[in-house]
Amino acid sequence: MSLLTIVIKNLRHRPTRSLLTVVGISVGIAAVVALTGLARGFQTSWEDSYRARGTDLIVARVTSRDPLPTAFSAKIGDTLRALPGVTAAGGVLADLMSIEESPTILIGGWETNTFLWTHLRLDQGRLPADEHERVIMLGAIAAEVLKKKVGDTAQIDTERFIVCGIYTSDALSENGAIVMPLGSLQDLTSRDGMVNFVNMKLDPALGPEGVRQLRETIGRTLPGFQSFDASQVSQANIAVQISKAMSLGTSLIAVAVGAVGVMNTMLMSVFERMHEIGVLLAIGWRRRRIVTMILLESMLLSLIGGVTGIAMGLASLRVLEWTPILRGRIEPDASPLVLLIALVVSVALGMLGGLYPAWVGARMSPSTGLRHE
């Protein structure tokens, strides 16, 4: 028999209370895992869409605080194309629109005859023929959600478009999106000659220093514009920032509720066991051992809650991934680091929740404890 035997038996002695505490912690940790996974997935989905296109740099207006940057003249693309080291550039106009009965969907207007289209794997149909053709291409998931096939029409805002092709991309967010020629989206949204982003491919021979110099040049020659790589553009995105802040805030609340739950359970447990603790002190246990016992109990509860919470969080991410609102838009990303942090948080939660009860238990005099029957 060891101290751990006593700890485990103490927890098993009051199974309902222990179970409820574990459930409380699990829900908190599951919320942390799910929210963090969603926020990371949101960011990763943005990054993936750029990486899938082979975009090395993205240029956008720096003043923009909208989820989608403020539109600017597509002629900026010509300026960028002319810079040394830039091998290709393509303008992108993006918008979030509701299509028929479906939830809001990301629509991209891509400049035709640019590298932007080359990464798409055509499952059915064809690419748009020209910049103003009234056609759309659907990502594989978008086609499934909208229940459309090649040749069907789709009502977008006030106009009908023919589905000319269905594609698959390496980026999940693109698979859940709609792409059309840039000119068509400009016409539809009355933003003639405008884009939100210019995607650029660079000469691989530039190297990191060359890229740095190019970005400085862009900053100088195009005041008010800034260049980003894929991860920077997602981090700078206000929607990504809000989602991360919300996930952090909600996670902290969930964790705080969990800590209060553990403390409540352990305090009740200590108050109920004043007599038992008095006996342990009387037969020679040191206060340090009493503290260790109570902390081990709370940390073990939290650890079990943490592990089940992680499992619940991962399961809920899987479920969320398949809900209509998220399907094809975000691939939840619960990285091992997030899971490790969740586990550490759960144990820290136990430690935090157990400290005060442990102090209450250990400061008691043995004779006081023995008087509690």
Added chain:
Amino acid sequence: MAAAQSPLVDARNLTRTFDNGAVTALRGVSFAVAEGDFVSIMGPSGCGKSSLLNLIGALDTPTSGEIRFAGQDLREVRDLSRFRAQTIGFVFQSYHLLPTLTALENVQVPMLETSLGRAARRARAVHLLHAVGLEHRCHHLPAKLSGGERQRVAIARSLANNPKVLLADEPTGNLDSVSSQAVLDLLTEIHRERGMTIITVTHDTGVAGAARRTIRMLDGQIVADSAHAPAGGR
């Protein structure tokens, strides 16, 4: 009085008050207990017997006066938990076994404060349960044991760290006559065979009769202190 040249326990002018002096449990109690003695403390409820036992066992501190244990003033002992673990064995009226642990595990609890390894702790607990006649009840929870068996487990636990003195607070107070006699026989045997110093608080004249010396208390004071031949003879 069983005066000894170097008493194991030497209580001098002990007073203990509670509630800021509103209640006085002990009023200037002095007595000494020699090593190997078997002392019973008797008196009516509320006379201060248990308060005195708590002070001797370092569970409580006196309001004034001093207790010396083997010549050392308890006020100078920095780690009273360690002192209790190494020196004192407690037997309580209500056994005070941990309800979640088996008899074997309960006996091992005090040994967690020693350097004994897991196997050694277990072996010693088995040996002690055998010594109190409960080797067949090792894996039973306290709830599955009779009162007499629980008290015998508690006595085995009190001997776990081979203490210098065994303090028993009404050890037969919750037992029927048969179980009381069994516990009394066990205490007598421990005293006789191990030379263990035993101080017991009791209302039970049988227990007092088994002791070599009886201290009688009234209203927080010792009113009689008499040595006598134990009923069982030695």
